[in-house]
Amino acid sequence: MPAVAVAKRRAKKRAPKRAEAALPKIELRAEPTAPPPKKPATLTLLDFFPQEESQQTRVARFFTELRAGRFMTTRCAKDKKLLWPPRVTCPQCHTEELEWVELPQRGHLYAFSALLAGAPLGMEDELPITVGLVDLEGAPLRLFGRLVGAPWNEIRVGERVRVEPYDLPDGRVFYRFHVESRSVEKPT
Amino acid sequence: MTGGRPVALVGGATTRFGVRAATWSQLVQEAGARLFAAIPNLAASDVDSLFVGAAEPERFAFQSHVAPLAAELLGLEPHRIVQRTELACASGQSAIRSAYAAISAGLSDVAVALGVEKMNLPSMAEANTSMACVMDRPWDGAHGATAPPFFAMVAQRHMLEHGTTEDQLAAVSEKNHRFANSNPDAQFHEKSFSREKLLRLPLIAPPLRLGDCSSMTDGAAAVLLVSGELARKYTDTPAWIRGSGQHASWHNLANAGSLTEWTGMRIAAREALGSAGITVDQLDFAELHDCFTISEIVEYEALGLCDPGKGGAYVADGRSDLGGDIVVNPRGGLLGCGHPLGATGVAQAVEVYRQFTHTVPPARQVPDPEWALVHNLSGSANVHSMMVYARGG
């Protein structure tokens, strides 16, 4: 590019100053409460985990709250049906009026197993992959999830677990269940 | 009896199932060649419609738009309906049900239903990844949910609630592997598994061992379905589709309800048997979806063959074996034949035709069968698909 053109471009770049000064002054209201936008994760291929950014999903709040230690889902504002995973419409009455609610983070194991061989791509180093179904305490939800905190052959049905957020390598956040104690509740 | 025109299954064939040195396309070609060989009067120009049951060709073969590919490979030029059907492990039965619906409605007269899956890949981790996206991928699959741990939880609950034993699980596997021994197309043909040997195999997802799990299998199968008045052109012994039922209501595991009572299968069975106008005790044999040993046990109960919780004793007492109340999985089941997802449902229908025409080895021939039921579950047993067949004269 010829030197003249470069000089012209620089001059143009500085020019907007006058225009900026002409903008009307705006009183700032309260600080924005939303967390600063993170750099969207760059995916070469879709992977297992949800797309979490607000540009990608209408339930980005689940992930921002999870990062802050709250475990949330949506509930129908009309018939109060508790929905999992977080939905944007109610499958019972088909309204779009949903509300966010915080879920209990403790529960006990309804069933569990562990995958000892045959891991999916990217999870080969995680064998044995221990998973279970967890009855949340005080909410009519039985959630599936990864179990950590105890080897599979020491876990029992009825065992207490708690929700544990964890960071994915690319900056996203997800949840799993941590085996909390050795106390076993009577299996249901 | 459902409304519409009578629909006949007039023949079919399968490839050899197993870890095959063959691509997706080559499996389709083999199934096509065997179909034409099995039905000498079939001309490619007769076929007006083609339904291709394939669960995950995008992942297993990196190939979409597979129905026209299959048409090309079989030398077909369908001019009424050409499509792929996908319902995970029930994709093959979906192809048959779609052909049945089309013929019954008068939209097709002669249709090929072909099922295929190529599951053994250079990287089995890749194949396992494909299995994990059958479940609700971002919310369940992301935790590492593949089929074995899910069905292991079913087994765990069944053992806890009903006292089902590992030995009873092994009884399912022993029976189906024994039947597979007389099926030369089965993955585990000429391999015997005693209960003792099965109980020594390594754990895959406790309490399920290797012998409790169906395999990742390559294979294809095809059947020919025609409207009733055309049946005699192709065979003297058509099998008639008399009933059909299917049920789905949830996908995410949080919405599953009981692991051990498959109410959706009860509903599908009521629909399938009801539309055929028969009761469960009229069935001579059933191809039940034994993706895992525990599945077959829960299916006895959901089908109404025995009381809830009694499925373990039912198999251990030989009531689902030759000489019992009903023969379950004389083909060798998914456990003995392997489970190429899209091919399984079609291969089960091939077995129905062969049983009705007494063209299987005596070791697995059901005595004089008149009624048969084919069942597939898919995903985490959240969908149940069923068809009822009657032998024709």
Ligand SMILES: [Zn+2]
């Ligand atoms: Zn609602």
